[in-house]
Amino acid sequence: MRELDRMKVQHTKPSVLICSGNANFYVLLAHILASEGFQTTLVSEEEIVDQAATRPVTAIILDSAEDSELTLRTCAAIKASDATSRIPTIALVSSGDERYYLALLKAGVDENFVRPVSPARLLAYLGSLPRNGANDKPPAVAQGEKGAGTFGALRIEPGRRLVRYGDEEVQFGPIEFNLLRCLLEAPGRVRSRLDLIAAAWPSNRYVQPRTVDVHIGRLRRSLERLTGRNLIRTVRATGYAIDIDEISD
CATH class of the missing domain: 1.10.10.10 (Winged helix-like DNA-binding domain superfamily/Winged helix DNA-binding domain)
Known part of the structure; x- marks a missing residue:
């Protein structure tokens, strides 16, 4: 029973997919996000659309430090898929690579952060997102929903x-x-x-x-x-x- 409860807790954690070619950076970022209750998964550019389409995902983080052009193509692929286009997608742009800022926006990215990014700013953005997974089927609308x-x-x-x-x-x-x-x-x-x-x-x-x-x-x-x-x-x-x-x- 304890193992089952543990699995349920993990399943309910908001999930963030991280696409990065730097394993050390991923470990650091995963540790920061885990401290705020986020579950993270490292994925490659080739598998990210398939991975995002098969599970509830709160956000996708694209690290463009090694190949900004590849990040552009990856972002475009995410936004071109009906299964993943609604998932908030964040690009981490290297300092000095700001020319990709507008290109990423045009590709559909929802937010850009210039590295080194402040953990507090990144967490504040993630914390503002719905945690049920933007690619999940939305729940039925309650009558008189607050704020509607x-x-x-x-x-x-x-x-x-x-x-x-x-x-x-x-x-x-x-x-x-x-x-x-x-x-x-x-x-x-x-x-x-x-x-x-x-x-x-x-x-x-x-x-x-x-x-x-x-x-x-x-x-x-x-x-x-x-x-x-x-x-x-x-x-x-x-x-x-x-x-x-x-x-x-």
Whole structure:
């Protein structure tokens, strides 16, 4: 019975897949994450999509220290698979390799950290994610879920970062969902990039305006696929606004 209980506890731990060619770095990172209750698995670039598709995974960490181009291809493969595209994916970018920052964002990565990364910052990000596994089948929505709201024909469910439109739905990464919530606080009002940075990123992060544009672009395309409308309006030299009057039930 004790062994069975131990296995159940391990199964319920949030799982993080780490893709790194440096075994010593993995051991150090695994120790840091284990101290906060995360279960880690070291996987290769070739097997990461298959591994992530067959279990509940809270997040994927890609270490680009040895081959940034390979990390780009791996990230693109993760986001191209229906089984793994919703899993928050984090890239650890080597100092001096920041040119890959925007390339990774365009490939679909949810967050970048420049090495050496602060353990506290990484843990804070992981701690903000749902722990049931983003590739797991979402549980049924409880009636009157706390924090859920309706904006025109859109319904948002903050607990799962889910947006519904009619019978369709899409689940967003943490950054895009926070940007959407900021825009929806005052539909039609223009939000500056500084407003959006304050709403979507930790206060101790330096975020370039171009990074905001990339994430807004991803949010815009996802909403357009969901609703068939371009809901986010760009106001040149000022910021962005969302126009939910453009859609109806």
